[in-house]
Amino acid sequence: MANIRLIDQPFRLGAELDAFSAAVAPAGAVVSFTGVVRDEGGTLKRMEIEHYPGMTEAALAEIARDAEQRWSLVGALVIHRHGILYPGEHIMMVATAARHRAEAFIAAEFLMDYLKSRAPFWKKETRLDGTAWVAAREQDETALGRW
Amino acid sequence: MANIRLIDQPFRLGAELDAFSAAVAPAGAVVSFTGVVRDEGGTLKRMEIEHYPGMTEAALAEIARDAEQRWSLVGALVIHRHGILYPGEHIMMVATAARHRAEAFIAAEFLMDYLKSRAPFWKKETRLDGTAWVAAREQDETALGRW
Amino acid sequence: MIDVLYFAWVRERIGVAREAIDTEAATVADLVDELRGREDRYAAAFADVSAVRVAVDQKLTDFDAPLAGVREVAFFPPMTGG
Amino acid sequence: MIDVLYFAWVRERIGVAREAIDTEAATVADLVDELRGREDRYAAAFADVSAVRVAVDQKLTDFDAPLAGVREVAFFPPMTGG
Numbered sequence: 187m188a189n190i191r192l193i194d195q196p197f198r199l200g201a202e203l204d205a206f207s208a209a210v211a212p213a214g215a216v217v218s219f220t221g222v223v224r225d226e227g228g229t230l231k232r233m234e235i236e237h238y239p240g241m242t243e244a245a246l247a248e249i250a251r252d253a254e255q256r257w258s259l260v261g262a263l264v265i266h267r268h269g270i271l272y273p274g275e276h277i278m279m280v281a282t283a284a285r286h287r288a289e290a291f292i293a294a295e296f297l298m299d300y301l302k303s304r305a306p307f308w309k310k311e312t313r314l315d316g317t318a319w320v321a322a323r324e325q326d327e328t329a330l331g332r333w
Numbered sequence: 334m335a336n337i338r339l340i341d342q343p344f345r346l347g348a349e350l351d352a353f354s355a356a357v358a359p360a361g362a363v364v365s366f367t368g369v370v371r372d373e374g375g376t377l378k379r380m381e382i383e384h385y386p387g388m389t390e391a392a393l394a395e396i397a398r399d400a401e402q403r404w405s406l407v408g409a410l411v412i413h414r415h416g417i418l419y420p421g422e423h424i425m426m427v428a429t430a431a432r433h434r435a436e437a438f439i440a441a442e443f444l445m446d447y448l449k450s451r452a453p454f455w456k457k458e459t460r461l462d463g464t465a466w467v468a469a470r471e472q473d474e475t476a477l478g479r480w
Numbered sequence: 481m482i483d484v485l486y487f488a489w490v491r492e493r494i495g496v497a498r499e500a501i502d503t504e505a506a507t508v509a510d511l512v513d514e515l516r517g518r519e520d521r522y523a524a525a526f527a528d529v530s531a532v533r534v535a536v537d538q539k540l541t542d543f544d545a546p547l548a549g550v551r552e553v554a555f556f557p558p559m560t561g562g
Numbered sequence: 563m564i565d566v567l568y569f570a571w572v573r574e575r576i577g578v579a580r581e582a583i584d585t586e587a588a589t590v591a592d593l594v595d596e597l598r599g600r601e602d603r604y605a606a607a608f609a610d611v612s613a614v615r616v617a618v619d620q621k622l623t624d625f626d627a628p629l630a631g632v633r634e635v636a637f638f639p640p641m642t643g644g
Contacts, residue, residue, distance in 0.1 A: 198347075198351070199347070199351055200349075200354075202347075204345075204347035207347075207367060207369065207423075211369070212372065213371070214369055214370075215366070215367070215368060217364065217365065217441075218365045219363070219364050220362070220364075221362060222354065222358070224359060224361045224432075273358075285371075287368070287445055288472075288476075291438065295438055298434055298438075329435075
């Protein structure tokens with residue numbers, strides 16, 4: 187069963203990966219992805235992530251369940267923050283565990299592609315010159331065509 | 334510059350990923366892969382990894398340099414153990430950092446594919462019923478055709 | 481009565497995060513037309529519906545989706561998580 | 563004199579990890595033939611050369627590689643790192 191957490195405070199990447207890795211001990215391969223708030227050359231002051239309570243949890247659970255079934259994962263982890271974040275902070279992480287590396291890699295990429303475009307999160311950036319909602323990247327939508 | 338380490342003692346996965354993530358702060362995307370000694374349903378007692386001192390370091394450095402150049406990585410980390418390992422221990426890890434996730438993922442897969450088939454390591458397993466060298470998997474060799 | 485929720489810049493343009501709307505609209509598109517006719521702030525939010533996504537009872541869907549029996553409709557821009 | 567190194571089961575079959583060999587062999591394949599003719603343990607290690615890989619001066623290469631000026635040759639099975 188996937189471990190899914192939606193949180194409004196920083197999380198400890200390394201500690202989370204250690205705990206996940208220990209929990210999926212029979213797996214031979216563990217892949218993680220972490221998204222980090224870039225400082226954009228010092229121009230980004232902070233990021234705010236809005237989400238849709240209720241739908242967010244359901245969407246993440248469905249995406250993780252899909253991944254687990256498609257690639258017989260030993261386990262999957264999704265952590266995503268909302269609220270205010272500062273440059274250098276981790277926005278989210280996914281981790282996947284499988285018997286061999288190919289499955290762990292592809293499942294992590296699948297999770298990320300869906301999480302980017304199908305989980306109800308919206309990022310707003312406050313830069314030195316003002317505030318703006320982050321626009322969806324067209325390649326994030328087209329990435330879904332792979333699956 | 335890639336950080337490459339060949340070690341004969343256990344390493345702390347989470348602490349290594351935290352340190353790597355902090356060192357590549359301008360990157361938006363960090364991917365890690367970790368290979369773990371499986372216990373094969375309790376039949377595996379230990380694994381011994383032999384390597385070719387001198388060539389190993391050179392091969393790892395060349396593979397990492399290739400990855401950094403092909404995908405403009407912000408950073409890359411390779412840690413690989415040799416000597417005796419027990420089930421549940423981490424055999425190796427790679428981590429990659431890039432501006433966007435696609436580059437970080439593909440560079441990590443490239444590192445793994447080359448590390449599997451082009452870095453001079455050999456695994457020997459001691460099972461309940463005896464000792465045997467691990468055979469190379471054909472798909473590990475064919476995986477290189479992708480690059 | 482349907483609970484209508486707005487997120488991100490759709491919320492900012494409309495000025496509320498959630499409201500209960502008494503409507504006979506048969507589909508999401510009908511509801512959008514009805515809202516557009518009410519006040520400028522709705523017209524501004526729905527000026528370009530190709531930039532707006534919709535969820536009905538917390539499932540992503542499209543503007544043709546029927547509203548019979550529906551409790552909750554949400555409008556928002558394309559998602560930017562991860 | 564060339565330093566010849568053996569790893570994994572190639573090392574186990576030959577019984578040493580490294581030895582200095584005085585040889586006039588022009589290529590890796592010639593060296594393998596020479597070794598095979600010496601003793602059974604070499605013949606056993608090189609019985610199926612399709613299962614053996616070679617590095618010359620720590621670079622992977624093939625059995626056609628020339629040995630002129632070479633200091634180190636290593637024989638081993640396909641690698642199984644990662």
